[in-house]
Amino acid sequence: MASEPCHVCERNVRIAGGIGDLWNFAFESTQGMTLVLSDDSEFFLCFECMEQLPDDHEPTAVDVADLKERTEPVEEDGNSFWHWG
């Protein structure tokens, strides 16, 4: 198990060790993933931020930057992860 900071909210996000883990533990143990956008940019995002991306078109680096603009960095607090928002 490892963790990586979310590009948007800067929270440390728990990630599974590999693709096998990802599917075995599904979303219980993994809270984010690397997103490859339609413009070939790559960002690691938590699922919370991923949900904030526009769904009326394929998100691009511009959408991620825009979301980051609108999102306050979150203080690390594992317990409240599923309760905020």
Ligand SMILES: [Zn+2]
């Ligand atoms: Zn995030």
